[in-house]
Amino acid sequence: MAGRRNGNAARIRGPQSALTDFLAANNISAQQIRDDYLRRRTQAEEDAAAAEPEEDEEAMREEQEAAEAAIRNARTRRRRGEEVKATIKKGKGKAKDKGKGKKKKKGSDDEDESDFEDDVMNMYKKVVKLPGQLENCELCSKRFTVTPYSKTGPDGGLLCTPCGKELAKDAKVGEAKPKAKGPMGRKRRKIESDRLDGKIQHGAKTLQQLCIEKVAKHAGDIDDLGDLPPQVLERLSEIFTKNRVMKPKVLDLFLRADVETIVVHDCAYLGSDDFKKMFAIQPLVEKVVLGNACQFKNDTMEYMTERATKLQHLHLYAANLISDAVWTDFFMKRGENMKTIKLAWLDAAFEDKQVEDLVKYCPNLERLKLKRCRRLGFDSIIAISHLRTLRHLSLQVSQHIPNEILIQLIRDIGPNLETLSLEDFKDLDDIVIEAIGFYCRKLKKFRMKDNDTVTDSALAALFSNWLNPPLHVLDVSINRDVDNSNPDGPEEAIGIAAASFTAMMAHSASKIAYLNVSSCRHISYSALIDVFDGKKQYPELKEIDLSFVSAVDTLVLAGLFKSAPQLRKVVAFGCFQIEDVVVPAGVVVIGVPRAQDAIEKFGDGAVEEALGRMVAMYADSNHMEIEAAA
Template sequence: MSRRNRRGNTYVNNVRGPTSALTSFLNERGIRRANPAPAPRAPAPPQPLPPEPEPVEGQPSQEQVEDDQPAPTSSSFSTSQPTRTARLTRGRSVTSSTAAASSSNSTTRTQVEDDEDDDDDDDNGEEEEEEEKTLVPISVSVGTTHTRVTVTSSSSSTASSTKAAATAGDKAGPSKKRRKKACSDDSNDEDFNDITGYVSRSKFSHKGRMPQGSNKIEFCSRCRARFTVKAGSTPAVDEDDVGLLCPTCAGATAAPSAALKPKPAKRARRQQQQKAEIECQVPTLQDLCIQKIANCIEDVEAFGDISDISMDKICKIISRNRSLNTETVQLFLDSRHTDLSLYDCTDIAAPGLQNIAQFCPKLRSLRLKLCGRIDDSVMKYYAEHLTQLNSLSLIGPILITDAAYIKLFEAVGKRFERFELKHSARFSLKALEVLCEKCPNLTHLRLGDLDLMTDDWLELIANLTKLKSLRIRNPERERITTASVVKLIQAVGSGLEELELKGCVELEDSVLFDGIRPSCVRLECLDVAGCEEFTTEGVKTLFEDWTTNRSLTYINLGDCILLKDEALVAVTAHSGTTLQNLNIRGLDELTKEGLLTMVRCENLRTLDASWCRAMDDEVMGQLVAAAPKLNKVMVWGDHRLTECCPSRKGMKIVGREGDYIDLRYL
């Protein structure tokens, strides 16, 4: 449907936007597709007939004259339709009442369409009436490079003006340049721009962008509020501590400081410290294939000969997608496998879990997460058929009773080395007693979220003198006391390399300097997150002059809410050179001076400093410069850390305000 712009030009085609090079070439050569069938036109309103003259003797009547006239041929056009000439004229309104058909295929005649769009206003209607009164019949001949317009009307004034314009157009050059000037596309249509807000690409400029490297975010020394220091401006300075003041604290009458000179605005450029640090790296071809297989896991019949690492990746993906069920678990069962980990067994029924021992009889290590549908019959089947099993991890086995555990422990006996059990309400003291008696060679014991755990359990665990890793997580409040934990550490601490007491909220400082300090001489990983009763003095006493222990590589002090700067100073002084993972989440009492001591950790790789309110750009800058191996920093809730904080390629800063976080890469 055609429409008009403010200049009154009619768009014959329906194409909006810039014209491509191919379209321009075809327009210059006059190449068009065959004309479609003309749309039916509305009948023209009847015109009043002039009065018939009275017949005069000797002259033929009107009927006789009409009979004598020849019938119109196919070359004369009595209807108006958009043709090749109409498209070539690109908006000119042409009409013709009578004309002879040209021998050239490119010569046609057009007539102005009376029907316009429904949304045309009254002004457009008046313009149409005026144009219809002054229409000039013309004929157009199309050549290879020029378009010649010839006036066929008898009106001398109109013909002379039209002919002069056509001759001037011929002298100006090829039709391409003339058509550029005559026709208007949507990029110059003011009405179209006003309605849609479209701006052509030619008007886009990088100069209109605000320079990213010119402005700077600062904090007010009085109210600690964030404010922006624009390029070329000088913020007010506090006379007391020579700190910067925000406009609210400075007031309208505050005089700018002469010490800070305005800096000229720099040219906008991309800087690494201003980019989002969550980098979505290009995946490898192997990862793409693994992702494709995981998405179509229902259609896979067998994996074939693939590595255990690739199979483990596929298992993680389909577990996250909740696609691991009784049917798909068969893909991971092979008689050659010795290690198997299933990360979501929620949809695997008991027969599917039993097939693990049937198809993988050589398993040595088995890890089942969210295995709430495993029962006693499956455990008894494992005890009978898994004759080489020495490591078992069960998370969420809510249906297994003590009888099944006891039968398993008696079957595995002395070859059992690792046992992990979490979220079970039926594992009792009786089953633990059989475990400690029948499996004396245990080196890794991990018990968490067990409702029946008490101090009596710790007395039995103290008999396992070969332990290297001990984890006791989230016991019931007031069921685990400080004295029993101290006795346990004194009994097995000499061989421990990993100790976790996460969530033991009732423990006091004596666990640190009476249990861990004198006994744990080989300790490398310490996790006391959530021990809310630990104080700064206790942590300071543990790490100061701890000569019996060389240093730690992993320390988790998260949610120990009473710790202050002195505790972190003691930690970094003792283990700063070897520390690789540090968690100080929720230590709100730490100040900027205390956080700056982390620059001693030159081998640090992972840091969780969430909800440490003193963390800012300066601390992050010094930490990035001091720890070249640092690749991930968690900063949730650190509102003083801005998007301008220093960083480097390959390092992820997770949780910073204003950043886009892609959870797939966390």
């Protein structure tokens, strides 16, 4: 038994791998592998020792050049990195143009040296991280996540998003961007926009105007406007409003304790606290004009009532968050001092009861404007008729108002009125016009707009027999019959037609400065030629709106230039008969419907010169037509 166990033990073998079996099968041993390796290494050392004396000097020279190039490149990268870091920290975004060397000859030593430097730099470049991995910013050392849009820094590392933006901004500065050449540049569009708004500029701008425009351009960088006069502050407020920059920070520039007015035409960016700040800084304010005051709430109104003890003039538009009770409280506490109240775009509150309270508690009111107040009805008109101190009245209501109530209003307050504006009174008829002619004898401004009931004969009788002095402002626009099936209108003309147009121009010829007959499409060509014949004179006429009066043509416009020596602005949208008009110096014609022309035309010569050129062009065109017919 013992012998069998010893024999089995002698035959025990450990596990053999496939490699061991392969080496044994091919008669390969570990000793043989070691001997072959030692022999190859000895042979390589002998070969290297034999070649060393020949290559030693050249290798040392190459190593020295490589080291010097690496040092130079390292210094250059370090210097550039410091410059970029300093630029980004200062936030000055000034680009530094890289100087370009002269073109080198192909195969020169400089080119070889440059290639060698690039190779050395490529050897020492860091491995770029893949998107999604974390990396430290080369400039600010902040940890950030790499994205496909990460920028590369001056030393080859990656930059975080803020540093990348700054570096891109630096690269863009100094690159000359070609100006876009179009049919109309930005400056020209600005000029045209101002002229369409009624701001007509002839010649060079004044120093004050240039300063105002410069201040408006940099509104966000101004800390104080100084002691500017109120009229300049109001003009700045208008520009800031148009540019939509009237925000809480900018509002502080206009609040001064020594100024008696607050004028902000667009309060869309202002909140309730901003309104309270106005009256906290200017408690002695007398005039408040706030347009688009959508955040003017009850608490703001109550604060104004308590603080603004000297308030006399209030213009408030779109303040729909003020309740009826707060309006009544304001009239009770401040109504005695009020001289002007102008309210518009009130939909949610302010009803007939509030107008009655206004009349009750504001006995000294001289100017009242109520436009687009949706809840007002005929009770409000009856209440207003008791305001015997009114001198200026403007009304625009959406509800139906009987003519009897309008006649009562005109009979009670008409004798003292200097301004009467009635808009969108669709049912106002000839009886009301007759009452205006009988009771209103002091008007300087008259507006009757958007009516399709009053006849041409009634208006002609009004202006022919009216004992009122000549009007300064006359607006009778959109008074015409509206019937698509009968575009020429009924036999008895509705609105402003030939007879009434001739009569009103004869009545107010000496004083009229602003005339609006827009959309009065029943005015005949013969009436226009008779009124603007070049012989009748309108010495004060400065602005006229003839838009959509289809009979207006080039000849009518020429007669207008001759008859109105002080004319500055003509609006003629939709007048398709105007062709080849020559505008005198100092006059702007807006809306001439010629696709190839600008929307306005500006004069550069005297009236006689302009008329002569127009006559010459008219004669040439007629001569060409005669020849073509022959």
